Amino acid sequence: MTESLEGESTSEPVTPVEGVAPEASSQQVTANGPADHRATVMLLGSGELSRELALAFQRLGAVVIAVDRHYGAAHGVADRSAVVKMNDAEELTALIGRENPRYVVAESGVIATDALLAVAERDDVEVFPTPRSTRLALDREGMRRLASDELGLPTAPFWFAGSVEELGAVAEHAGFPLVVKPVSGVLRDGQSVLLRPEDVEPAWQRAIAAGRIAHSRVMAETVVEVDYEVTLLTVRTTGPTGPALTFCEPIGHRQGDGDEVLEVWQPQQMNPAALDAAKSIAARIVNSLGGRGVFAVELLVRGDEVYFSDVRTRPHDTGMVTLRSQRLSVFELHARAILGLAVDTIMISPGAAEIRYGGAEAPVTEPAAADVTAVLSEALETQESDVRLFGRPDETEDRRRLGVALATAPDVIIARDRARRVGAALRKLW
Known part of the structure; x- marks a missing residue:
């Protein structure tokens, strides 16, 4: 059951905990107060991916506060929630000041960077990604100039x-x-x-x-003629000896059916020279951005040549294949790194995913329960398969995720085929 925060400006009502007076419930869950000594994590963004991240933090004992401009998926699982104008620096700063979280984690692209900069100057709060990373994530020009002009990374x-x-x-x-x-x-x-x-x-x-x-x-x-595109998930942690980087197995991906489907698989086979170049590029851009957490480094590969394309400073869609392919998913890795805990990037099985999208303005349809059950029954008949259905529009993106088909197999070719079969069955819902 989620609880609303008291005193913030909201654009729509937020429901408090049933049967508990607002004053009493606020005292019971104050994260840094005498009643609760667990770490408090404020997630700025409450979409479907934020929900997965909220659960990952909670499984590690953290208290999660979900914040967004509208009620979102993460609000439904968070310990506390708020609806605020996240691009309003004054309002966001006031909320952070009232709640006094130990960690502020930016999971949305539309956040008042000035508020993050102000909070990051405090000794008792850590902000991830760094405010500079959050700003550059919204500025493709700044990111590309950093990569090419300052770091000398190869680009198109x-x-x-x-x-x-x-x-x-x-x-x-x-x-x-x-x-x-x-x-x-x-x-x-x-x-x-x-x-x-x-x-x-x-x-x-x-x-x-x-x-x-x-x-x-x-x-x-x-346009650079390439053999394939790859995402190299790079986990940056810090410890007694300083920053450390760990890499997941490369993730291949391609867009299919226009913009409606993204196909993802892990591992993407790379020759040793290309893999070494990819890790070198990822290390240089991630260390330049700093902070802790998962960075999705997007690369273009042609033979032994690797070109930097972009970097996502938080878990993104290509990483969803890790929900089944790795021992720790991209969300668990992000949570562990931010909390300062040990991580491992072990891949337990080749895997694939097919992510289906609808337009941001498309109506949210509600199939009958019997229809959903029948479709899921057909989809999950595929060996080593799993699904995720997204019931709410995601306020963090401009196109809405509808669902994810997941599959594992002894090799990537079979995993991709299985994921396609699961995805084909799920399409009957939309």
């Missing part, structure tokens, strides 16, 4: 444009094909491939309209 040739005319000039200079992305937003949202001059205007409009943060700049990138 890129340019930035602040108008459709500038983008047209870039296209004329760079040639076609050219990938155009918004400077802020979820991976692949608002992305277009320019094949001819007539594509410039539609690509510009699509890019600047993407995401929930207003922006008027785009990134243009030369």
Whole structure:
């Protein structure tokens, strides 16, 4: 049962604990008070992935406070909850000051960075990812300049444009094909491939309209012929001897059926030279960002050559395959690293996942219980399979996750086939 926080400004009502007066319940669960000495974790973001992370923290004995601009999935499992304007620095700072958490964990892309900077200066609170990482996660231009200009990491040739005319000039200079992305937003949202001059205007409009943060700049990138794309989950911890990095087995992924399906598998086979290069790139960008937790480093691979593409400073969709492929999932790794506990990245079985999406504005349908049961029965007939169904829109992203099909097998090829079969059965729900 979740409990609401007292005194915050909310845009919709939050239900207190049944049968307990607000004043009494607040005293009972004050995390740093005499009644409870457990670590308190404030999650800024309450989507479906935040729910998995909240559970991971709770299993390690932490008290979890879920915060977002709307009621979300994590609110349903958290010990306490709040609904606030997370891009309002004053309101967010006041909430953190009242609750006095030990850890503040940013799980949403729309957060007042000024509030995180102010809180990070306190000695009694740790902020993850670091405020700088949170800002760069919203700024593809800043992240790319850090990687290329400051760290010297190999990347595809890129340019930035602040108008459709500038983008047209870039296209004329760079040639076609050219990938155009918004400077802020979820991976692949608002992305277009320019094949001819007539594509410039539609690509510009699509890019600047993407995401929930207003922006008027785009990134243009030369199309690099690659063999595959890979996510290298990198766990950064700190201990008596200083920071340490641990790598999960590489995760391969590809987009299918437009933007509606993401296929993911682990491990993605890489030759030794490419794997060494990937780890070197990941180590340099992650150590530059600092902090503790899981970083999803996105890479492009061609033979022995590896190019940096992007980095996610928190668990993301490609990591969901670890719910079945690893001993510790990406959420458990993130929670352990933040709490300063030991981690391991052991893969226990090759695995695959198929993640299904719907548009952010699509209506939330509620199939009859009998329909869900019949579909699940069919889906789970596949060997070594599992599913996750997402019942609420996720406020942290611009497209809504509907469900995840998971499978393991003796090898990746069989695992991918099984995940596709599970996913095909689940599609009957949508």
